[in-house]
Amino acid sequence: MTPQDIIDTFVGFYRERGHLLLPESSLVRPPDDPVLFTTSGMHPLTPYLEGRPHPLGRRLVNVQRCLRTTDLDEVGDSTHLTVFQMLGSWSLGDYDGPRSLRWGYELLRDGFGIDHDRLHATVFGGDDHVEPDTASLETWRELGVPVELTGQENWWSNGPTGPCGPDSEIFLWTGDTPPVGTPGTDGRWMEVWNHVQMRYHRRDDGRLVPLRQRNVDTGMGLERLEMVLNGNSSVFAGEAFRPWVRTVTGLWRPDEETLRRVGDHLRSAVVVLGDGVRPSNTGRGYVLRRLIRRTLTALWRDDPSRSLADLPDGPIGDTLDRFRQSLPVDEVRTLLVDEERRFRGLLRRGRPIVSRYLSRGPLRDEDYRRLHDTYGLPRDLVDVLVAEAA
Structure with missing residues (x-):
């Protein structure tokens, strides 16, 4: 069915x-x-x-x-x-x-x-x-x-x-x-x-x-x-996810867990954007920002050159149609790429800061809190930078 x-x-x-x-x-x-x-x-x-x-x-x-x-x-x-x-x-x-x-x-x-x-x-x-x-x-x-x-x-x-x-x-x-x-x-x-x-x-x-x-x-x-x-063996084999699965595997060839996470987060981000939310540091906008950045974190773990600018129209348009949303596909892609650009800038600024903390030894919970509260670096991003430095 x-x-x-x-x-x-x-x-x-x-x-x-x-x-x-x-x-x-x-x-x-x-x-x-x-x-x-x-x-x-x-x-x-x-x-x-x-x-x-x-x-x-x-x-x-x-x-x-x-x-x-x-x-x-x-x-x-x-x-x-x-x-x-x-x-x-x-x-x-x-x-x-x-x-x-x-x-x-x-x-x-x-x-x-x-x-x-x-x-x-x-x-x-x-x-x-x-x-x-x-x-x-x-x-x-x-x-x-x-x-x-x-x-x-x-x-x-x-x-x-x-x-x-x-x-x-x-x-x-x-x-x-x-x-x-x-x-x-x-x-x-x-x-x-x-x-x-x-x-x-x-x-x-x-x-x-x-x-x-x-x-x-x-x-x-x-x-x-x-x-x-x-x-089916998972919800990701369903009709609504097939365009995302084809696209993500065709562009980036991730493992199964990454494929599911990236497919889910991209689809979810499109729906949230379609309902009028825009990335920000608080409230709904922060949830959207987190979805996009978790996607990029997963994609960049193997290849930092990967970009959401490579997304074709197909899966974005299919998702907007399924949820009866009228936002133009090009506008969705522009919003995603703008957020990607901000995230890359945050990574560049964050690397020397995290390196300075790592020079003192393994990060503790209080270090994660300070990196977030003082520099705006969330824990999952810090973990990416720690892995880079390892």
Whole structure:
């Protein structure tokens, strides 16, 4: 299935069940939102999860682009991405968690053709404050899907405060053998879909208070689902990454981990630029700057002459089209090359400074802090300069 096939199947399934299509939001959050980027499909819906009536009603579905800096250091494996697309459905005080799970099972089995025997679920097993999620547990048992009780792994929140609640995660078997073990014991079980029963609001003092309405919020990563449906070994074999993989391997011939990191960071940087962010030393601009500089750090490790000026139009234009963004390809390349030029200048200025610190012995944590705070040299850049000097 292509990504568009998956989107059409998902959205169509929920529209047949009374859900209205919610317009996609930008990655950039409004000025009054303390979070820099949209991190999940539910993020723009927070006021409505807390009880405000939504103009489109109580059943919603959409596809939302998201960015998570918390996964930045995980990028390079087979499943983690910085920018990704999230398939989401919501009940705003309408139907309950068990109905959502039954629909989810039906969609995976009948809509996407996933074998029942490849499914496994996990459910919140309770803690000192909240009872076990027995309704979800019983639902999975009735459906005949193996289920595992866990702790905080099945408690979802979008931050230290705000809407939260127990969730049930659906895993698919990705191994070459018949399924064995559980998601907690075998890493070949891959999480693809999370069904959250958004029942509580966590206050600043940590207390949980019931929300005015009980909601259901589900989220499923498009790229991960495409991976398992098509039998790929990683998300980077998907349709959206093929232009980047061809380009990066054709230009620079990196190893597999570098290929994934560079492909992810370049694609993510294009999407962030497309939503109006520009490189800077603070906030969203610093996240963008870090993505570009991590890309260059990886590329220059083997050959400092490599340049983003060599990027062809293809992957940039394909990414802008997929995310429905109108920034001209030439402008994207110009912004990337301008940031590369700044980074090269910082490297030239940083080399003698780092050499001076190294003359005193191996760098300590306090040296890294001083190099960052005084000279603006981030740790990953300093490590590059240390490796150069070795």
